[in-house]
Amino acid sequence: MKTEIKVGILGLVVLVILFFGIKFLKGSDIFQKENVYYAVYDNVNGMLVSSSVYVNGLRVGYVKDIEATNERADNFLVTFLVRSDIKIPQDSKITLYSSDLLGSKALKLQLGTSSKIIEDGDTLSSDRELGMLDNLGASVTPLMNNLDSILTSLNKILNTQTQTSLQNTITNLETTTSKLSSISCDLDNLMTSEKTKLAKIIENTESITANFKENNEKLSNIIANVDNIVDSAAKANIGTTLIETGKSIEKLNTVLSVIEKGKGNVGLLINDEELYKSLDNSAKNLNKLIEDIKENPKKYINVSVF
Numbered sequence: 001m002k003t004e005i006k007v008g009i010l011g012l013v014v015l016v017i018l019f020f021g022i023k024f025l026k027g028s029d030i031f032q033k034e035n036v037y038y039a040v041y042d043n044v045n046g047m048l049v050s051s052s053v054y055v056n057g058l059r060v061g062y063v064k065d066i067e068a069t070n071e072r073a074d075n076f077l078v079t080f081l082v083r084s085d086i087k088i089p090q091d092s093k094i095t096l097y098s099s100d101l102l103g104s105k106a107l108k109l110q111l112g113t114s115s116k117i118i119e120d121g122d123t124l125s126s127d128r129e130l131g132m133l134d135n136l137g138a139s140v141t142p143l144m145n146n147l148d149s150i151l152t153s154l155n156k157i158l159n160t161q162t163q164t165s166l167q168n169t170i171t172n173l174e175t176t177t178s179k180l181s182s183i184s185c186d187l188d189n190l191m192t193s194e195k196t197k198l199a200k201i202i203e204n205t206e207s208i209t210a211n212f213k214e215n216n217e218k219l220s221n222i223i224a225n226v227d228n229i230v231d232s233a234a235k236a237n238i239g240t241t242l243i244e245t246g247k248s249i250e251k252l253n254t255v256l257s258v259i260e261k262g263k264g265n266v267g268l269l270i271n272d273e274e275l276y277k278s279l280d281n282s283a284k285n286l287n288k289l290i291e292d293i294k295e296n297p298k299k300y301i302n303v304s305v306f
Contacts, residue, residue, distance in 0.1 A: 034061065034081040035120040039094045039107075040069070041128065044076045046105035047096060053080050053107040060086050063107065078126075080107060088124070089114040097129040 041047075044066055053061035061082035069075045082088065091112030099106035108129070118124070191198070212219070 033084040035084050038123040039078045039126040041076050041126050046103055051106050055109045087117050090116040090118050093127050094124045095127040095129050
């Protein structure tokens with residue numbers, strides 16, 4: 001055999017090995033027939049050519065090609081291969097999901113329940129399942145927007161005047177804290193210096209409490225006696241007595257009013273000065289007459305003896 005023929009055969013073998021090696025590295029099963037299917041996605045972020053296709057966790061195919069459907073790349077046509085022994089019902093769905101925590105994408109074939117089986121070259125209904133990182137990104141994006149708005153608002157609020165006010169407030173708080181600390185020290189010193197007096201006050205209080213406890217029976221008797229006095233006063237109709245006394249005082253006021261106005265003998269006697277003087281002179285003359293009768297009874301009394 002000529003050298004050229006040997007080189008040609010060796011090159012052909014190398015090409016065959018290279019061809020099948022590349023297919024194997026792409027995930028293609030060399031000895032398994034595969035069917036071609038299509039799906040359309042509006043976003044293929046994370047999906048790669050050779051990304052795996054799974055059915056219930058079993059790898060049954062891979063992504064062969066990804067191409068945009070128009071110049072604006074609004075949608076993408078994904079071509080994927082699946083083993084021919086996997087029968088796909090017509091109502092099945094191919095879902096793009098995160099296959100690991102790093103965000104790597106894969107396709108998940110969710111088999112339907114229809115009795116009709118799709119043929120090689122058909123297009124499946126597509127879906128997208130957000131992973132943990134996708135959900136986290138969706139949650140963080142509005143949070144970052146809100147944080148940016150908050151920081152912008154704070155920047156507007158914390159102008160020079162507000163910053164000065166805050167500094168003054170902090171300074172005042174420090175001064176207040178210092179004063180409170182000083183007051184606390186003064187209280188501690190006061191408690192230390194007056195400890196003996198406080199102990200005596202507490203001791204006296206305890207003594208007073210003990211006296212009350214010891215004389216509890218006497219205090220109970222005093223309270224009982226007071227209750228008896230109150231009951232007796234209530235039974236004595238003090239209310240009626242007070243009413244009668246009020247009526248008597250009212251009558252006395254009426255009499256005094258009449259006397260003050262000079263009505264009646266008593267009123268005339270009190271208010272008429274001439275009558276008072278006349279009566280006074282009459283009383284004096286009567287006293288003189290009585291004294292003269294006592295001294296000279298014979299002058300006024302004649303006794304005849306028959």
